[in-house]
Amino acid sequence: MNLNTAELIKATVPEAEGRNARIISQNVSDNRDPNFLSSDFPRNPPKLYITAESDEFDAVTFAEWQAEGFDVEYLPMGNGGDEYLQKLRGLRGNQTISAFETFGIIAYGDAAAICLKHYHIMDNNPDFKLRLLVAYYPTEIPDPKGRFPNNITALVHFIAGEDVGVTKQTQMIGIQGKKRTSRRTIQPGIGTGGLLQLAYPSYTYQAQAGFAEHDLDEYNMICADLAWSRSLATARRAFAQTVDLEHVWEENVQGKFFTHSLQPTMSTYTTHKSPHVTYIPTLTGGIGAEELQEFYSQYFGNPKSLKLTLISRTIGADRIVDEIHVRFKHTQEMPWILPGVPATQKIVRILVVSIVTLRGGKLYHEHVYWDQASVLVQIGALDPDVVPETARKIGIKKLPIVGSAAASRVLKGWDSEQEGEADNELIPGWHDDDEGENEGENEVASNKIVGNGNDADKIGERQSAGQPGE
Template sequence: MNLNTAEIIKAAVPEAEGRNARIISQNVSDNRDPNFLSSDFPRNPPKLYITAESDEFDPVTFAEWQAEGFDVEYLPMGNGGDEYLQKLRGLKGNQTISAFETFGIIAFGDAAALCLKHYHVLDNNPDFKLRLLIAYYPTEIPDPQGRFPNNITALVHFIAGEDVGVTKQTQMVGIQGKKRTSRRTIQPGMGTGGLLQLAFPSYTYQAQAGFAEHDLDEYNMICADLAWSRSLATARRAFAQTVDLEHVWEENVQGKFFTHNLKPTMSTYTTHKSPHVTYIPTLTGGIGTEELQEFYSEYFGNPKSLKLTLISRTIGADRIVDEIHVRFKHTQEMPWILPGVPPTQKAVRILVVSIVTLRGGKLYHEHVYWDQASVLVQIGALDPNVVPEAARKIGIKKLPIVDGAAASRVLKGWDPETEGEADNELIPGWHDDEDEDEGEDEAGDKSAGKKPAGNDNAGDEIGKGKSVE
């Protein structure tokens, strides 16, 4: 059976006649599928255009995207208008090898506003070459209720409290219609980096425009890192990239804890930025490769009894989060967890959470957390029943801390009877009802078989459907 594709499209969408179109089947892979071409087929790195108002742009941002395997080029907005839109229409991907090469745009400020409005219209990406569009603090946005065309993966980073223009116009091909523009204040989401409920993925940040550009006074490290993680994850989805972050992290852990070979450990840290590691409860660690080399070679000794059990691992676009059960006998000094404390010969069990951030496939920084109060209880340095005078004055009768039981319960898994590890033993009054029930059960057992006093017709009452207290 032969199908006249042109006639089918003309009949279904008459206004699309003379325009570029394609048919995508749900059952047949297209070039968005990472397996569309053999893994041995030569590929260029994905092409990214960074665009903003100024003639030059933040070099750190360029270096970070390049380190992640992208071919980056800058496109200045110039005076904007038709001249800038013509530049956008002329953008191409890396086409020296494959006709299927696509590209992405990362736009800032006024340039972001123009890119969002332009590519929100269906026929402004006629060759389907634009795969990715990320906008930072645009001054104007398209209809918040209108999605971007399916072939474009979009993401928008907003400034909380900023006023932006909202332009509404028809997205249909050839039916542009009149534009209607209004003003809207971006409401803050839930904390820094909160999600906004728009038709296209968008987040809001408690910062100023320019927060993601390292060379500006408005640069905000926390907001910039959050936005970077989201942008990188979006870019990898758009270009069907898969990156093995787990391997480099495993090399780091093996070198630190097991093989005690620092050479492969140090090779896992990034070189284009200053890496740092912080063990948060004790503020130990190091900043830069020299300090880290010194810290791990001289201050990271661990007893032979140390055992690590990985409970869970979560892997994102640029970070890994581990939940680890750590067990050891305190037979030697351990400056990273008990600095200045001589060996106590006590057994310790704790849960440790490690959050590792990577840049360009290498470790950039690591934050490690655990319950230090639990450690001190287990080595005998802290007694929950010994309450300081200042704590007693505010009504504290027992310090709300636990020993190694918390770590043991998570390692053993959930109790199928109670579906969790929590027992609420530290909450005053939580078990009062249970104690009363147990007392009533014991009293009931003693009086079992006796006739209830003063209620000779108890059986009749129940038979009539009435309840008896």
């Protein structure tokens, strides 16, 4: 069956006549789809262009994208204007395999503003080769209610409190449409894009423009790492990349806790950055390969009774979060969890949360959390009923801590009788109403069953007469 594509488009969308269009069939493979080719077909690394105002750019950012398997090239914005737009239009002609290869853009500042406005218009990506557009702290943005063309996966990182220009322009009319520009302030939020309610994904950060560039004074490690995770996840999704992060983490865990083999453990840490591990409640661990090797070889001994049970695992683009039930008998000193505490022969059950960040498929840092008060209660070093005088002065009668019950509840899962792990035993007054109701019910039941002779006779009389009893 032959289709006249031009007539079909003209009949369906008259205003699109003369413009580039793409017809996608659900029954025929699309050779621009990254899943069109078989998994064993030789592919080039996804191409990324990093673009900003300066002639040179942050080398660390380049290295990080390259470590994740991307072919990275820098595109300076120069003086902007038509010259820069020509550079953007020329990107699609730089691909080696024009029929199959696509690319992405990571843009910063004014360059991000230009890229957002340019590619928001469908005609400016005529052969659909741009798949990814990530914008860091743009000074202007396109219509917040207008989506990007479906073939572009977009993401915008904003600075909370900054003013940005908002340009509205009709998509179907293309570059001939009238533009209306206004100013808006990005409201702070927890990564929600503030009050703009954009039609394309966006996040806000309590930082300054430049927070994601390691070579600038404005660099903010926490915001930069959070934005990096979001950008990497978006890039992986745009290029249909699948990366197995779990394998390297399992190797690390096996080496530390079970095989006690240091070499495989150390091989799982990244080398292009300084890795670090922190066991947060005790601030033990190490910074850099040398310290980590010393820590795990000399200060990470565990008793043979140690048992780890994985409760849950969450895997992101560059992070793994484990919830683990840990059980051991404290038969030896354990510097990572009880530094300086001799063996107490007590059994300890706790829940541990481990948050692991990876770079280039290797471990970059790990933060480990648990309830240290619960540990101290279980080894007999802390008694909830023994309240220090300073605590009594502020009205504390019992320390609000629990022992092994917390870990045991989660390990057992949902209980049909308790319907969950929480019991609120530590909240004063929580069970008062329940106790009152139970006491009242028990009192009534007692009167019905035992009662005195007269009451029992009256109840029997009413029931025999067809009247409800008390």
